[in-house]
Amino acid sequence: xxxxxxxxxxxxxxxxxxxxxxxxxxxxxxxxxxxxxxxxxxxxxxxxxxxxxxxxxxxxxxxxxxxxxxxxxxxxxxxxxxxxxxxxxxxxxxxxxxxxxxxxxxxxxxxxxxxxxxxxxxxxxxxxxxxxxxxxxxxxxxxxxxxxxxxxxxxxxxxxxxxxxxxxxxxxxxxxxxxxxxxxxxx
Amino acid sequence: xxxxxxxxxxxxxxxxxxxxxxxxxxxxxxxxxxxxxxxxxxxxxxxxxxxxxxxxxxxxxxxxxxxxxxxxxxxxxxxxxxxxxxxxxxxxxxxxxxxxxxxxxxxxxxxxxxxxxxxxxxxxxxxxxxxxxxxxxxxxxxxxxxxxxxxxxxxxxxxxxxxxxxxxxxxxxxxxxxxxxxxxxxx
Numbered sequence: 001x002x003x004x005x006x007x008x009x010x011x012x013x014x015x016x017x018x019x020x021x022x023x024x025x026x027x028x029x030x031x032x033x034x035x036x037x038x039x040x041x042x043x044x045x046x047x048x049x050x051x052x053x054x055x056x057x058x059x060x061x062x063x064x065x066x067x068x069x070x071x072x073x074x075x076x077x078x079x080x081x082x083x084x085x086x087x088x089x090x091x092x093x094x095x096x097x098x099x100x101x102x103x104x105x106x107x108x109x110x111x112x113x114x115x116x117x118x119x120x121x122x123x124x125x126x127x128x129x130x131x132x133x134x135x136x137x138x139x140x141x142x143x144x145x146x147x148x149x150x151x152x153x154x155x156x157x158x159x160x161x162x163x164x165x166x167x168x169x170x171x172x173x174x175x176x177x178x179x180x181x182x183x184x185x186x187x
Numbered sequence: 188x189x190x191x192x193x194x195x196x197x198x199x200x201x202x203x204x205x206x207x208x209x210x211x212x213x214x215x216x217x218x219x220x221x222x223x224x225x226x227x228x229x230x231x232x233x234x235x236x237x238x239x240x241x242x243x244x245x246x247x248x249x250x251x252x253x254x255x256x257x258x259x260x261x262x263x264x265x266x267x268x269x270x271x272x273x274x275x276x277x278x279x280x281x282x283x284x285x286x287x288x289x290x291x292x293x294x295x296x297x298x299x300x301x302x303x304x305x306x307x308x309x310x311x312x313x314x315x316x317x318x319x320x321x322x323x324x325x326x327x328x329x330x331x332x333x334x335x336x337x338x339x340x341x342x343x344x345x346x347x348x349x350x351x352x353x354x355x356x357x358x359x360x361x362x363x364x365x366x367x368x369x370x371x372x373x374x
Binding site for chain 2: 012013014015020023024025026027030036049056057059060061062083085086087090093102117118119120121125126135145147150151152154156157159161162163164165166167168169172173174176177178181183184
Protein backbone atom coordinates (compact mmCIF):
# COMPACT_ATOMS: atom_id res chain seq x y z
CA UNK A 1 0.00 0.00 0.00
CA UNK A 2 1.52 3.35 -0.96
CA UNK A 3 1.52 6.05 1.61
CA UNK A 4 2.25 9.76 1.52
CA UNK A 5 5.11 10.92 3.73
CA UNK A 6 3.53 14.13 5.02
CA UNK A 7 2.97 12.74 8.48
CA UNK A 8 4.90 10.57 10.86
CA UNK A 9 2.39 7.84 11.44
CA UNK A 10 4.71 5.35 13.08
CA UNK A 11 2.85 3.72 15.89
CA UNK A 12 -0.13 5.99 15.48
CA UNK A 13 -2.90 4.89 17.81
CA UNK A 14 -5.87 6.32 19.61
CA UNK A 15 -5.24 7.89 22.98
CA UNK A 16 -6.25 5.46 25.68
CA UNK A 17 -8.97 6.20 28.18
CA UNK A 18 -6.41 6.82 30.93
CA UNK A 19 -4.34 9.13 28.71
CA UNK A 20 -7.46 11.14 27.96
CA UNK A 21 -8.44 11.23 31.63
CA UNK A 22 -5.05 12.71 32.50
CA UNK A 23 -5.61 15.52 30.02
CA UNK A 24 -9.11 16.37 31.00
CA UNK A 25 -11.09 17.76 33.87
CA UNK A 26 -12.85 15.39 36.24
CA UNK A 27 -16.43 15.44 37.44
CA UNK A 28 -15.07 16.64 40.80
CA UNK A 29 -12.80 19.46 39.71
CA UNK A 30 -14.94 20.70 36.81
CA UNK A 31 -17.31 22.26 39.34
CA UNK A 32 -14.65 24.76 40.40
CA UNK A 33 -12.65 25.05 37.14
CA UNK A 34 -12.63 28.47 35.47
CA UNK A 35 -14.92 28.24 32.46
CA UNK A 36 -14.86 30.09 29.14
CA UNK A 37 -16.78 33.41 29.09
CA UNK A 38 -19.23 31.95 26.62
CA UNK A 39 -22.86 31.02 27.28
CA UNK A 40 -25.51 29.40 25.14
CA UNK A 41 -29.26 30.05 25.18
CA UNK A 42 -31.29 27.27 23.53
CA UNK A 43 -34.77 28.60 22.72
CA UNK A 44 -37.64 26.28 21.74
CA UNK A 45 -35.37 23.37 20.81
CA UNK A 46 -37.84 20.53 20.40
CA UNK A 47 -35.67 17.40 20.13
CA UNK A 48 -34.48 15.77 23.35
CA UNK A 49 -31.52 14.42 21.37
CA UNK A 50 -30.53 17.88 20.21
CA UNK A 51 -30.70 19.11 23.81
CA UNK A 52 -28.51 16.19 24.90
CA UNK A 53 -26.06 16.99 22.12
CA UNK A 54 -25.96 20.65 23.19
CA UNK A 55 -25.01 19.54 26.72
CA UNK A 56 -22.25 17.34 25.35
CA UNK A 57 -20.91 20.15 23.17
CA UNK A 58 -21.16 22.65 26.03
CA UNK A 59 -19.05 20.30 28.15
CA UNK A 60 -16.42 19.90 25.43
CA UNK A 61 -16.00 23.65 24.99
CA UNK A 62 -16.26 24.41 28.70
CA UNK A 63 -19.15 26.78 28.12
CA UNK A 64 -19.96 28.86 31.21
CA UNK A 65 -23.69 28.11 31.32
CA UNK A 66 -26.30 26.46 29.12
CA UNK A 67 -29.61 28.32 29.35
CA UNK A 68 -32.80 26.55 28.25
CA UNK A 69 -35.80 28.73 27.36
CA UNK A 70 -39.28 28.45 25.91
CA UNK A 71 -40.38 24.87 25.36
CA UNK A 72 -36.84 23.44 25.30
CA UNK A 73 -37.02 20.32 27.51
CA UNK A 74 -34.85 20.29 30.63
CA UNK A 75 -33.09 17.48 32.54
CA UNK A 76 -33.82 15.03 33.98
CA UNK A 77 -35.13 13.30 30.86
CA UNK A 78 -33.91 9.87 29.84
CA UNK A 79 -33.27 10.79 26.20
CA UNK A 80 -31.34 13.95 27.15
CA UNK A 81 -29.15 12.07 29.59
CA UNK A 82 -28.48 9.29 27.11
CA UNK A 83 -27.37 11.67 24.35
CA UNK A 84 -25.49 13.98 26.73
CA UNK A 85 -23.35 11.05 27.95
CA UNK A 86 -23.17 12.48 31.46
CA UNK A 87 -22.66 16.13 30.47
CA UNK A 88 -25.87 17.14 32.27
CA UNK A 89 -23.81 16.61 35.45
CA UNK A 90 -20.81 18.65 34.32
CA UNK A 91 -22.34 21.66 32.57
CA UNK A 92 -23.89 24.45 34.67
CA UNK A 93 -27.37 25.00 33.30
CA UNK A 94 -30.48 26.98 34.07
CA UNK A 95 -33.86 27.61 32.50
CA UNK A 96 -36.25 30.52 31.98
CA UNK A 97 -39.78 30.37 30.67
CA UNK A 98 -39.14 33.29 28.33
CA UNK A 99 -36.02 34.11 26.34
CA UNK A 100 -36.47 37.79 27.17
CA UNK A 101 -35.94 37.05 30.88
CA UNK A 102 -32.93 34.91 30.02
CA UNK A 103 -31.37 37.65 27.91
CA UNK A 104 -31.89 40.24 30.63
CA UNK A 105 -30.14 37.93 33.10
CA UNK A 106 -27.16 37.47 30.76
CA UNK A 107 -26.91 41.24 30.25
CA UNK A 108 -26.85 41.82 33.98
CA UNK A 109 -23.84 39.49 34.03
CA UNK A 110 -22.15 41.61 31.36
CA UNK A 111 -22.70 39.28 28.40
CA UNK A 112 -23.20 40.44 24.83
CA UNK A 113 -26.14 38.50 23.39
CA UNK A 114 -25.84 37.37 19.76
CA UNK A 115 -28.35 35.25 17.84
CA UNK A 116 -26.99 32.51 15.58
CA UNK A 117 -29.23 33.30 12.65
CA UNK A 118 -29.20 34.39 9.03
CA UNK A 119 -30.38 38.00 9.38
CA UNK A 120 -30.09 41.16 7.36
CA UNK A 121 -27.29 42.40 9.63
CA UNK A 122 -25.59 39.17 10.77
CA UNK A 123 -21.82 39.16 10.70
CA UNK A 124 -19.63 36.15 10.01
CA UNK A 125 -18.93 33.99 13.06
CA UNK A 126 -15.20 34.02 12.31
CA UNK A 127 -15.03 37.81 12.64
CA UNK A 128 -15.67 38.27 16.36
CA UNK A 129 -14.37 41.38 18.13
CA UNK A 130 -12.68 41.27 21.52
CA UNK A 131 -15.46 43.56 22.72
CA UNK A 132 -18.03 40.86 21.93
CA UNK A 133 -16.78 38.84 24.92
CA UNK A 134 -18.12 37.69 27.29
CA UNK A 135 -20.62 36.44 24.74
CA UNK A 136 -23.93 34.62 24.95
CA UNK A 137 -25.07 32.87 21.77
CA UNK A 138 -28.78 32.23 21.12
CA UNK A 139 -29.93 29.29 19.00
CA UNK A 140 -33.54 28.57 18.18
CA UNK A 141 -36.05 25.99 17.08
CA UNK A 142 -35.11 23.27 14.59
CA UNK A 143 -37.60 24.46 11.97
CA UNK A 144 -38.20 28.12 12.65
CA UNK A 145 -34.94 29.31 14.21
CA UNK A 146 -34.69 32.15 16.72
CA UNK A 147 -38.01 33.93 17.30
CA UNK A 148 -38.34 37.40 15.68
CA UNK A 149 -39.18 38.96 19.05
CA UNK A 150 -35.97 37.47 20.44
CA UNK A 151 -33.91 38.72 17.50
CA UNK A 152 -35.29 42.19 18.19
CA UNK A 153 -33.77 42.25 21.69
CA UNK A 154 -30.40 40.65 20.86
CA UNK A 155 -27.32 42.81 20.48
CA UNK A 156 -26.78 41.39 17.02
CA UNK A 157 -26.49 38.20 15.06
CA UNK A 158 -23.76 35.98 13.73
CA UNK A 159 -23.89 33.49 10.89
CA UNK A 160 -21.92 30.48 9.74
CA UNK A 161 -20.73 30.78 6.13
CA UNK A 162 -22.69 28.30 4.00
CA UNK A 163 -22.20 27.45 0.36
CA UNK A 164 -24.73 24.83 -0.73
CA UNK A 165 -28.33 24.59 -1.75
CA UNK A 166 -30.01 24.22 1.61
CA UNK A 167 -28.45 27.01 3.69
CA UNK A 168 -29.27 25.35 6.96
CA UNK A 169 -27.58 23.09 9.48
CA UNK A 170 -28.93 20.91 12.26
CA UNK A 171 -29.19 23.12 15.36
CA UNK A 172 -26.75 20.99 17.37
CA UNK A 173 -24.23 21.03 14.51
CA UNK A 174 -24.61 24.79 14.05
CA UNK A 175 -24.21 25.41 17.78
CA UNK A 176 -21.13 23.16 17.82
CA UNK A 177 -19.48 25.09 15.00
CA UNK A 178 -20.31 28.44 16.56
CA UNK A 179 -19.09 27.49 20.05
CA UNK A 180 -15.90 26.08 18.55
CA UNK A 181 -15.33 29.42 16.79
CA UNK A 182 -16.12 31.49 19.88
CA UNK A 183 -13.53 29.48 21.83
CA UNK A 184 -10.99 29.67 18.99
CA UNK A 185 -11.22 33.46 18.93
CA UNK A 186 -11.26 33.97 22.69
CA UNK A 187 -9.42 37.22 23.41
CA UNK B 188 -35.34 47.52 27.87
CA UNK B 189 -31.71 48.56 27.88
CA UNK B 190 -29.63 47.63 24.92
CA UNK B 191 -25.94 47.75 24.19
CA UNK B 192 -24.92 49.93 21.27
CA UNK B 193 -22.33 47.61 19.72
CA UNK B 194 -24.53 46.66 16.79
CA UNK B 195 -26.92 48.47 14.55
CA UNK B 196 -30.00 46.37 15.04
CA UNK B 197 -32.49 48.70 13.42
CA UNK B 198 -34.90 46.67 11.39
CA UNK B 199 -32.98 43.48 12.03
CA UNK B 200 -34.91 40.56 10.60
CA UNK B 201 -34.27 37.10 9.27
CA UNK B 202 -33.43 36.82 5.61
CA UNK B 203 -36.49 35.76 3.69
CA UNK B 204 -36.69 32.53 1.75
CA UNK B 205 -36.37 34.39 -1.56
CA UNK B 206 -33.37 36.40 -0.31
CA UNK B 207 -31.67 33.16 0.71
CA UNK B 208 -32.51 31.52 -2.61
CA UNK B 209 -30.84 34.39 -4.47
CA UNK B 210 -27.64 33.81 -2.49
CA UNK B 211 -27.46 30.08 -2.82
CA UNK B 212 -27.00 27.41 -5.40
CA UNK B 213 -30.04 25.67 -6.84
CA UNK B 214 -30.71 21.98 -7.20
CA UNK B 215 -30.13 22.47 -10.93
CA UNK B 216 -26.86 24.38 -10.92
CA UNK B 217 -25.31 22.65 -7.90
CA UNK B 218 -24.65 19.63 -10.11
CA UNK B 219 -22.11 21.58 -12.16
CA UNK B 220 -20.86 24.06 -9.55
CA UNK B 221 -17.19 23.82 -8.57
CA UNK B 222 -17.04 22.17 -5.15
CA UNK B 223 -14.52 22.54 -2.34
CA UNK B 224 -11.53 20.14 -2.50
CA UNK B 225 -12.72 18.48 0.69
CA UNK B 226 -14.22 15.01 1.01
CA UNK B 227 -15.67 13.13 3.95
CA UNK B 228 -15.52 9.40 4.61
CA UNK B 229 -18.11 8.20 7.16
CA UNK B 230 -17.08 4.76 8.45
CA UNK B 231 -19.47 2.57 10.44
CA UNK B 232 -21.80 5.42 11.40
CA UNK B 233 -24.78 3.60 12.86
CA UNK B 234 -27.46 6.28 13.22
CA UNK B 235 -29.59 7.12 10.20
CA UNK B 236 -30.11 10.57 11.71
CA UNK B 237 -26.37 11.15 11.94
CA UNK B 238 -26.00 10.10 8.30
CA UNK B 239 -28.77 12.50 7.32
CA UNK B 240 -27.08 15.26 9.30
CA UNK B 241 -23.76 14.53 7.56
CA UNK B 242 -25.48 14.98 4.18
CA UNK B 243 -26.97 18.28 5.32
CA UNK B 244 -23.59 19.51 6.57
CA UNK B 245 -21.82 18.29 3.42
CA UNK B 246 -24.29 20.34 1.36
CA UNK B 247 -23.75 23.46 3.47
CA UNK B 248 -19.97 23.32 3.09
CA UNK B 249 -20.09 22.24 -0.55
CA UNK B 250 -18.05 19.15 0.20
CA UNK B 251 -16.82 17.45 -2.98
CA UNK B 252 -18.03 13.95 -2.12
CA UNK B 253 -19.48 12.11 0.87
CA UNK B 254 -18.15 8.54 1.01
CA UNK B 255 -20.04 5.97 3.10
CA UNK B 256 -18.12 2.87 4.21
CA UNK B 257 -18.50 -0.18 6.41
CA UNK B 258 -22.00 -0.54 7.84
CA UNK B 259 -22.91 3.15 7.40
CA UNK B 260 -26.42 3.09 5.92
CA UNK B 261 -26.86 4.61 2.46
CA UNK B 262 -29.78 6.40 0.78
CA UNK B 263 -32.56 5.87 0.00
CA UNK B 264 -33.73 5.49 3.60
CA UNK B 265 -36.66 7.46 4.95
CA UNK B 266 -34.88 8.60 8.13
CA UNK B 267 -31.79 9.74 6.22
CA UNK B 268 -33.86 11.71 3.73
CA UNK B 269 -35.92 13.31 6.48
CA UNK B 270 -32.88 14.49 8.44
CA UNK B 271 -30.92 15.47 5.32
CA UNK B 272 -33.74 17.81 4.25
CA UNK B 273 -33.11 17.10 0.58
CA UNK B 274 -29.30 17.13 0.73
CA UNK B 275 -29.14 13.52 -0.49
CA UNK B 276 -30.07 15.01 -3.88
CA UNK B 277 -27.48 17.78 -3.86
CA UNK B 278 -24.36 16.11 -2.40
CA UNK B 279 -22.33 13.74 -4.59
CA UNK B 280 -21.95 10.53 -2.62
CA UNK B 281 -20.60 7.04 -3.06
CA UNK B 282 -20.08 3.96 -0.93
CA UNK B 283 -17.45 1.26 -0.46
CA UNK B 284 -17.75 -1.88 1.61
CA UNK B 285 -14.33 -1.30 3.16
CA UNK B 286 -12.72 1.96 4.22
CA UNK B 287 -9.38 0.72 2.82
CA UNK B 288 -10.85 0.68 -0.70
CA UNK B 289 -12.36 4.11 -0.13
CA UNK B 290 -9.04 5.54 1.04
CA UNK B 291 -7.20 4.09 -1.95
CA UNK B 292 -9.75 5.72 -4.26
CA UNK B 293 -9.30 9.11 -2.59
CA UNK B 294 -5.51 8.81 -2.85
CA UNK B 295 -5.78 8.07 -6.56
CA UNK B 296 -7.67 11.37 -6.84
CA UNK B 297 -4.81 13.14 -5.03
CA UNK B 298 -6.47 13.57 -1.66
CA UNK B 299 -4.62 13.55 1.67
CA UNK B 300 -6.55 11.31 4.07
CA UNK B 301 -6.83 12.46 7.68
CA UNK B 302 -8.77 10.77 10.47
CA UNK B 303 -10.75 12.96 12.85
CA UNK B 304 -9.64 11.22 15.99
CA UNK B 305 -7.77 11.73 19.27
CA UNK B 306 -4.52 9.92 18.50
CA UNK B 307 -0.96 10.06 19.77
CA UNK B 308 0.08 12.13 16.74
CA UNK B 309 -3.07 14.10 15.90
CA UNK B 310 -2.59 17.77 15.14
CA UNK B 311 -5.07 20.53 15.89
CA UNK B 312 -7.73 20.97 13.21
CA UNK B 313 -7.08 24.74 13.11
CA UNK B 314 -3.47 24.20 12.03
CA UNK B 315 -3.90 22.79 8.52
CA UNK B 316 -1.13 23.19 5.95
CA UNK B 317 -1.76 24.21 2.38
CA UNK B 318 -0.15 20.90 1.40
CA UNK B 319 -2.92 19.02 3.23
CA UNK B 320 -5.37 20.01 0.47
CA UNK B 321 -7.18 18.45 -1.29
CA UNK B 322 -8.15 16.74 1.95
CA UNK B 323 -10.38 13.80 2.80
CA UNK B 324 -11.53 13.59 6.43
CA UNK B 325 -12.46 10.23 7.98
CA UNK B 326 -15.00 10.03 10.81
CA UNK B 327 -15.96 6.81 12.55
CA UNK B 328 -18.54 5.02 14.63
CA UNK B 329 -20.51 6.87 17.32
CA UNK B 330 -19.09 4.75 20.14
CA UNK B 331 -15.76 3.43 18.93
CA UNK B 332 -14.55 6.09 16.49
CA UNK B 333 -12.33 5.38 13.51
CA UNK B 334 -11.16 1.75 13.36
CA UNK B 335 -7.50 1.14 14.31
CA UNK B 336 -6.82 -0.57 10.98
CA UNK B 337 -8.17 2.53 9.22
CA UNK B 338 -6.04 4.86 11.36
CA UNK B 339 -3.01 2.82 10.34
CA UNK B 340 -3.51 3.62 6.65
CA UNK B 341 -4.47 7.28 7.01
CA UNK B 342 -1.88 9.97 6.29
CA UNK B 343 -2.43 11.40 9.76
CA UNK B 344 -5.07 12.58 12.18
CA UNK B 345 -6.57 15.86 13.26
CA UNK B 346 -8.38 16.67 16.47
CA UNK B 347 -10.79 19.31 17.69
CA UNK B 348 -9.55 21.09 20.84
CA UNK B 349 -11.73 20.02 23.77
CA UNK B 350 -11.70 21.32 27.31
CA UNK B 351 -14.30 19.54 29.41
CA UNK B 352 -14.78 16.27 31.22
CA UNK B 353 -16.08 14.08 28.43
CA UNK B 354 -13.65 14.72 25.58
CA UNK B 355 -16.08 13.59 22.94
CA UNK B 356 -18.59 15.14 20.59
CA UNK B 357 -21.49 13.70 18.64
CA UNK B 358 -20.07 12.49 15.30
CA UNK B 359 -22.26 14.83 13.25
CA UNK B 360 -21.27 17.79 15.43
CA UNK B 361 -17.58 16.86 15.23
CA UNK B 362 -17.75 16.45 11.45
CA UNK B 363 -19.54 19.80 11.17
CA UNK B 364 -16.85 21.59 13.15
CA UNK B 365 -14.05 19.92 11.20
CA UNK B 366 -15.57 20.61 7.77
CA UNK B 367 -16.21 24.21 8.78
CA UNK B 368 -12.52 24.52 9.71
CA UNK B 369 -11.30 22.83 6.53
CA UNK B 370 -13.34 25.31 4.48
CA UNK B 371 -12.21 28.27 6.60
CA UNK B 372 -8.55 27.43 6.00
CA UNK B 373 -8.90 26.60 2.30
CA UNK B 374 -5.69 27.68 0.62
